[in-house]
Each structure stands twice: as structure tokens, then as C-alpha cells.
């Protein structure tokens with residue numbers, strides 16, 4: 001829709017996952033990484049120092065689901081004639097500077113799977129462009145059935161759907177079709193590179209299946225927002241004031257639903273690898289695009305190493321949260337050094 005292609009440049013944050021960069025590269029355009037300040041805002045001063053030539057767009061994200069103030073970025077984009085792509089993948093709900101997230105960008109994207117119990121789907125908002133939306137293909141009947149099946153399977157795997165669950169569980173047991181998946185999948189292999197990350201163009205032009213659309217429209221949104229906020233605050237309180245780690249944002253902004261809880265850990269390794277092996281619900285964006293470089297006063301690269309993104313999912317139980325907290329303390333709070341003085 002932005003007609004970005006070879007010869008164009010798109011500004012992207014140094015703190016990123018490959019899915020934010022691969023679409024730009026797949027269009028033949030060049031991603032140029034910009035530094036972030038300690039609040040996750042783009043450093044516009046750095047960008048103004050001669051980084052604007054050939055720039056068609058800037059991608060700015062509401063990291064962790066905590067709304068990023070965008071007034072200054074919007075003004076800058078308007079002055080420079082640069083398109084703003086607002087990345088709401090982490091922020092399906094919320095307001096930023098009194099405007100709903102998703103309404104700052106010329107285009108905004110969001111991700112249904114991160115907040116709603118659906119196996120697929122995204123949102124694309126066109127706020128200012130005259131360009132029409134790309135045409136979407138209707139999913140094949142097989143995809144419709146699979147989506148419904150995946151939704152049921154995920155629910156049953158997580159102990160939902162009561163009586164139906166028991167029946168289906170025995171059926172799944174007999175068929176042995178699927179294995180229980182951990183909440184967060186580890187990256188495919190240690191050696192795979194983000195540059196090898198490809199975009200499935202056919203999939204990205206496929207409309208949402210009926211089962212996913214139905215669930216997306218009927219899932220109880222208020223409960224999702226309230227429970228995620230409550231879980232975030234439990235983690236913020238329990239993980240504050242400790243040696244070796246601190247919450248990146250202990251103050252949860254009023255109008256938002258967090259996607260994850262960002263925890264700064266002084267020495268995240270080798271503990272992080274161990275957490276992943278335990279299927280602990282955590283991820284880290286340490287899979288950097290190869291062309292990222294060190295930039296002055298940049299928090300992004302530091303975050304890639306030090307920030308653990310902890311689940312604050314609406315269906316985590318108090319016992320599960322408690323277990324997460326005690327595991328993190330055991331793993332990261334330095335043991336007191338005994339003194340024999």
C-alpha cells in the first residue's frame with residue numbers, strides 16, 4: 001500500500017524481532033536501524049542527522065503493549081513527508097497521548113494471536129492513505145476446518161471446555177496427532193539466522209477464517225485487559241527492589257493491556273537458556289538482524305540482551321505466577337555472600 005520497493009529506505013528500531021524487518025527486505029527496500037531512548041522512543045535527533053535521504057517510512061512499535069507517546073513522531077513524519085507505520089502487534093488495546101493506539105500511523109498493524117485465543121490473524125488499519133487494501137483470498141475449506149480444530153485443540157490442551165474437553169482429549173489421545181506445545185516455542189535452531197526469515201506472501205494475503213473471526217469477535221475483551229493488567233502488577237510488585245533485576249516499567253500506564261512484562265536482568269545468561277529449556281513462559285529478542293550496528297545512546301541493543309519478556313497472559317493462575325516469581329528469584333537474585341569477618 002505504501003509502494004515501498006528497491007531504492008527505498010525504511011527506518012526500524014534496533015530493538016526488534018525478525019518479523020518486523022523481513023517484510024521490508026522482501027520488498028527489496030533497505031531497513032535502516034535507529035536508536036531508542038530509555039523509554040523506547042525513536043531518537044529523532046539522531047535520525048535528523050542526515051538519515052532521512054530516501055526514507056519513505058518509519059516503523060514505530062508500542063513495545064510490550066505499553067503505549068508509546070507518538071505526538072512528536074507524528075509531527076516529524078508530517079514535516080518530513082515520511083509515512084508512519086504504527087506497530088501495534090504488542091498493543092491490541094490502549095490509548096497513547098489520548099488517541100487510541102492504531103490511529104497514529106498512516107498504516108497500523110496488530111496481531112490477533114497475541115491477545116485472543118485464535119491461531120492466526122492480524123489487523124491492518126489504513127488511516128490516511130488513498131491506496132486501497134490489498135485483495136484477500138478466501139481461505140480454503142480445509143483451512144477453515146483446521147482453524148476450528150486448532151482453536152479447540154489449544155483450549156483442550158490448556159484444560160478448557162470441560163465435558164467436551166474430556167471427549168476430545170480421548171479422541172486426540174487415540175489419534176496421537178499432536179503433541180502438547182509449550183506456551184512459547186523456542187526458535188527453530190540455534191544456528192538459523194534472522195536474515196533467512198521469509199515471508200509467506202500467499203498466507204499474508206489470506207483472509208481470516210470464520211472460526212478465528214468468530215472467536216476474535218466474541219472473546220471477552222474486558223476480562224483479557226483486566227487480567228493482563230492484574231498479572232502485570234503482581235509481577236511488578238514481586239520483582240521490584242531485588243538485586244540483579246528490576247522491572248523496566250513498574251508503573252503500568254492507565255489505558256493499556258500489556259502483552260508481556262519486561263524485566264531487566266543484569267546477567268541474563270546462562271539462566272535464560274535454562275528457562276527456555278524448562279518451557280518457562282519467557283522470550284528475549286536476541287535474534288538481531290545482521291545489519292544492526294552499535295549506535296550512540298541506544299537502549300535497543302541493551303534491551304535485546306537484558307530484557308526478558310515474561311508472560312502476563314490472562315489465564316495465568318496465581319499459583320503459576322508465584323512459581324514464575326520464585327523461579328526467577330532462584331535463578332537471578334545473587335546469593336548473599338557469607339561474611340567470616
Ligand SMILES: Cc1ncc(COP(=O)(O)O)c(C=O)c1O
Pocket residue numbers: 017019020061087089090110111112113121122
Ligand atoms: C513488535 C512486533 N511486530 C510485528 C510482529 C508480527 O506479528 P505476527 O506474528 O502476528 O505476524 C511481531 C510478532 O512477534 C511483533 O512482536
